[in-house]
Amino acid sequence: MTRDETDSRIRALIEPFNKKGARVDDATSFAGDLEFDSLTVMDFVAAIEDEFDIIISMNQQAEIENYGQLVDAVCKLQG
Amino acid sequence: MNDLFSKFDALIQQRETLLAGGVEDPFNLVMERVLSPTQAVCNGRDTILLGTYNYMGMTFDPDVIAAGKKALDDFGSGTTGSRVLNGTYQGHREVEAALCEFYAMDHAMVFSTGYQANLGIISTIAGKGDYIILDIDSHASIWDACKMGDAEVVPFKHNDLEAMERRLKRVPEGAGILVVLEGVYSMLGDVAPLAEMVAIAKKHGAMVLVDEAHSMGFIGEHGRGVAEDQGVLDQVDFVIGTFSKSVGTVGGFCVSNHPKFEIMRLVCRPYVFTASLPPSVVATAATSIRKLMHGSNKRAHLWENSRRLHGGLQALGFQLGTQEPQSAIVAVIMPNLERGAAMWEALLKEGLYVNLARPPATPANMTLLRCSLCAEHSAEQVEEILGMFERAGKAVGII
Numbered sequence: 001m002t003r004d005e006t007d008s009r010i011r012a013l014i015e016p017f018n019k020k021g022a023r024v025d026d027a028t029s030f031a032g033d034l035e036f037d038s039l040t041v042m043d044f045v046a047a048i049e050d051e052f053d054i055i056i057s058m059n060q061q062a063e064i065e066n067y068g069q070l071v072d073a074v075c076k077l078q079g
Numbered sequence: 080m081n082d083l084f085s086k087f088d089a090l091i092q093q094r095e096t097l098l099a100g101g102v103e104d105p106f107n108l109v110m111e112r113v114l115s116p117t118q119a120v121c122n123g124r125d126t127i128l129l130g131t132y133n134y135m136g137m138t139f140d141p142d143v144i145a146a147g148k149k150a151l152d153d154f155g156s157g158t159t160g161s162r163v164l165n166g167t168y169q170g171h172r173e174v175e176a177a178l179c180e181f182y183a184m185d186h187a188m189v190f191s192t193g194y195q196a197n198l199g200i201i202s203t204i205a206g207k208g209d210y211i212i213l214d215i216d217s218h219a220s221i222w223d224a225c226k227m228g229d230a231e232v233v234p235f236k237h238n239d240l241e242a243m244e245r246r247l248k249r250v251p252e253g254a255g256i257l258v259v260l261e262g263v264y265s266m267l268g269d270v271a272p273l274a275e276m277v278a279i280a281k282k283h284g285a286m287v288l289v290d291e292a293h294s295m296g297f298i299g300e301h302g303r304g305v306a307e308d309q310g311v312l313d314q315v316d317f318v319i320g321t322f323s324k325s326v327g328t329v330g331g332f333c334v335s336n337h338p339k340f341e342i343m344r345l346v347c348r349p350y351v352f353t354a355s356l357p358p359s360v361v362a363t364a365a366t367s368i369r370k371l372m373h374g375s376n377k378r379a380h381l382w383e384n385s386r387r388l389h390g391g392l393q394a395l396g397f398q399l400g401t402q403e404p405q406s407a408i409v410a411v412i413m414p415n416l417e418r419g420a421a422m423w424e425a426l427l428k429e430g431l432y433v434n435l436a437r438p439p440a441t442p443a444n445m446t447l448l449r450c451s452l453c454a455e456h457s458a459e460q461v462e463e464i465l466g467m468f469e470r471a472g473k474a475v476g477i478i
């Protein structure tokens with residue numbers, strides 16, 4: 001899957017969690033811009049894991065702060 | 080200077096707002112006198128205790144107290160040492176023997192608290208490159224164990240078999256896996272489908288640890304917990320438990336049939352680098368555990384209490400954490416923290432103590448009034464408790 005394809009699938013998944021309808025680009029941060037609390041993060045991560053059939057462990061999540069980093073991580077995890 | 084405490088400002092503010100409304104501080108209650116497992120004088124009032132996790136009411140058992148006093152006389156007030164140095168007394172061996180007998184398992188290791196038992200066992204056995212697959216509603220001590228260790232940590236949705244299996248399937252070939260579950264989840268008082276979960280874990284080659292803190296002594300034929308009740312205890316690799324609930328004192332443990340289990344005593348840091356339990360504590364624990372092996376009458380009464388309270392609260396119109404009583408915990412769901420604190424205080428003024436639980440310890444940001452029943456609550460006390468809930472609930476406008 002190309003980075004663009006991965007990006008658009010994640011973009012679709014993020015929508016129901018993006019309550020404020022914030023604009024999403026690579027620099028958008030989950031805690032700051034999207035105001036995800038820890039429960040939202042857990043649900044959102046579970047949705048991505050199931051969509052791509054991957055594991056994003058909490059250790060890996062700790063390295064991901066913004067949207068671009070997430071897309072890169074998902075690309076890498078798909079191998 | 081950058082004040083390191085500024086990160087707590089939001090919480091300080093929330094607390095001040097709550098207390099400014101005039102409610103008694105729910106997190107600063109003092110028990111001036113304790114009269115029995117179910118009664119105390121709190122903030123100057125005679126109070127029925129309904130939030131202590133003292134499920135079997137062992138804290139004032141005459142045999143338990145006598146054993147503690149004798150150990151205090153014979154062995155002194157403390158060991159002043161680690162289990163692996165000067166801190167293993169006869170009593171520590173005896174309480175471990177009592178646990179092996181209680182669970183019919185080969186090995187038992189006693190820690191200074193249940194928190195440390197989880198912290199130590201989980202962080203030690205799951206190392207770098209291993210995977211911990213755990214329920215998202217796990218107790219703080221399990222999460223802290225994950226944080227302390229080097230394993231990859233992967234949570235799944237509470238009690239969701241499919242979510243758990245999907246994650247197990249995705250673990251890379253050859254990696255070690257520890258599945259961490261609880262028998263009873265203490266926030267809502269719900270029980271895990273351990274029979275199915277343990278089978279799935281085993282199918283994927285995982286080892287299984289079950290925290291049975293809230294089931295010991297009254298769930299399962301011998302009181303060994305939910306895994307026993309559902310017939311899968313023999314497939315559970317590690318059971319974690321505590322002395323701070325049914326046993327009625329303080330301390331924690333892990334029991335296991337793993338042939339190499341004893342090596343834990345040398346490699347588990349929260350076991351090694353802390354002082355062992357005082358002699359009086361292990362003596363009271365051993366006596367209590369042995370009495371719990373024969374507690375079936377008390378157990379039956381505890382279940383009656385749980386069913387009556389659950390049914391009574393439901394009939395009054397309270398929203399509860401489970402549709403039917405699954406354990407000795409009945410969680411009453413409050414609309415928000417402010418109303419929850421008001422209800423908590425109204426109950427306290429009625430003469431009833433329950434546990435106020437709030438985020439982040441609770442699932443889905445709920446505010447809960449957690450009631451835990453005791454085998455020593457009389458049927459009359461349970462009726463009295465229902466009357467208090469009715470009056471307080473109407474006064475605060477919850478029902």
Ligand SMILES: Cc1ncc(COP(=O)(O)O)c(C=O)c1O
Pocket residue numbers: 192193194195197218220261265290292293321322323329330331
């Ligand atoms: C599920 C669970 N595990 C572990 C513990 C810790 O037990 P202890 O009080 O012995 O530290 C508790 C109690 O708070 C608990 O609820």
